[in-house]
Amino acid sequence: MNFAWDQPAPERKGRPNAFGLTPEDLESLGCPGRSQHVFSQLQRQWQWIEEHPFLSKEVRYWLEDHTDLSLPILSQALHSEDGSTKCILSLNDGELIEVVHMPREVKTSRVTLCISSQVGCAMGCTFCATGAMGIKRNLESGEIVGQVLLLMKTLGPKTPDHLTLVFMGMGEPLHNLMNVHKAIQILSHSHGLNISPKRITVSTSGLVSGIERLARMTPRPLLAISLNATTDEVRSSSMPINRAYNLSQLRHALDSWILKTNEKLTFEYVLMRGVNDSYLDAHRLSEWLGELRHQHNVNLIPMNEHRASDQKEPSRESLEIFSRTLRDLGCFVTVRKSRGRDIQAACGQLIRNL
Numbered sequence: 001m002n003f004a005w006d007q008p009a010p011e012r013k014g015r016p017n018a019f020g021l022t023p024e025d026l027e028s029l030g031c032p033g034r035s036q037h038v039f040s041q042l043q044r045q046w047q048w049i050e051e052h053p054f055l056s057k058e059v060r061y062w063l064e065d066h067t068d069l070s071l072p073i074l075s076q077a078l079h080s081e082d083g084s085t086k087c088i089l090s091l092n093d094g095e096l097i098e099v100v101h102m103p104r105e106v107k108t109s110r111v112t113l114c115i116s117s118q119v120g121c122a123m124g125c126t127f128c129a130t131g132a133m134g135i136k137r138n139l140e141s142g143e144i145v146g147q148v149l150l151l152m153k154t155l156g157p158k159t160p161d162h163l164t165l166v167f168m169g170m171g172e173p174l175h176n177l178m179n180v181h182k183a184i185q186i187l188s189h190s191h192g193l194n195i196s197p198k199r200i201t202v203s204t205s206g207l208v209s210g211i212e213r214l215a216r217m218t219p220r221p222l223l224a225i226s227l228n229a230t231t232d233e234v235r236s237s238s239m240p241i242n243r244a245y246n247l248s249q250l251r252h253a254l255d256s257w258i259l260k261t262n263e264k265l266t267f268e269y270v271l272m273r274g275v276n277d278s279y280l281d282a283h284r285l286s287e288w289l290g291e292l293r294h295q296h297n298v299n300l301i302p303m304n305e306h307r308a309s310d311q312k313e314p315s316r317e318s319l320e321i322f323s324r325t326l327r328d329l330g331c332f333v334t335v336r337k338s339r340g341r342d343i344q345a346a347c348g349q350l351i352r353n354l
């Protein structure tokens with residue numbers, strides 16, 4: 001059987017985006033000046049003067065001639081009553097993506113950015129609005145980095161020390177692994193934003209081949225698994241990836257992810273009424289986690305209803321029984337309050353052009 005994610009997604013054509021180039025790339029492309037300084041200026045937008053990096057004319061002309069120097073453009077910002085903001089960004093070929101800016105609820109300057117890795121998504125999860133769009137193309141590494149730079153510039157924080165990044169926006173990051181990994185390399189570079197890989201989480205629907213590849217890469221971000229079912233039958237009907245890699249193969253792949261000291265995995269579980277929210281599901285989930293349940297986090301997320309899916313939010317009672325059963329079985333459970341529901345920015349609600 002052929003699946004949409006077996007094929008690489010289309011890439012944007014044209015000059016490379018300057019914000020996705022490492023110092024080594026700049027040097028090999030023949031950039032004049034010290035490549036580390038040029039890289040550092042491109043990435044540290046808080047040091048820019050009048051919205052431009054502080055670089056010599058020679059370097060600026062070279063960048064204009066050889067690279068695409070455009071950041072995504074903020075075309076719309078929707079503010080939620082809970083403090084989060086959904087930003088619709090326009091890319092230079094006119095495609096639109098969405099990013100969510102979520103300040104911590106308690107008054108600190110800490111911010112989580114939920115960023116996108118693709119325009120649309122090939123994985124087709126039935127509860128997800130992005131999945132209903134299909135895949136348009138991969139984001140290149142500069143467009144991924146550009147989301148962070150643009151949001152820092154417009155909504156803050158002004159320095160990266162208080163920033164956490166999650167690849168939970170549009171797209172399956174492991175279906176665009178090379179660009180996503182290069183973006184992580186750049187975002188964590190000591191001459192750039194220097195964001196620790198421990199503050200970057202990649203969330204996957206269970207693309208086992210990608211998990212195995214990412215497990216061996218450096219720098220390695222944290223991993224989150226979007227699980228959402230406890231039987232192959234139910235998972236295959238809501239997450240087509242399960243037809244290629246079933247629950248047992250997915251669980252086995254996690255054993256190849258050799259955990260570093262204090263590293264935690266996250267399991268995301270969207271609870272859908274009458275689909276995966278029973279007492280038996282809670283037991284099966286705990287069994288599937290096995291030893292992992294004692295150290296790692298299960299995030300329960302009540303379904304965010306939207307017009308692209310028939311799935312419904314669970315009742316308060318079943319959410320309560322589900323979370324209590326998991327806790328009684330020794331799991332670490334958090335019931336996640338979705339941010340930005342009123343502006344369609346919550347989990348599974350990011351969408352354009354439907």
Ligand code: SF4
Nearest residue numbers: 121123125128131171
């Ligand atoms: S849940 Fe994630 S992987 Fe599934 S369709 Fe939506 S964006 Fe793609």
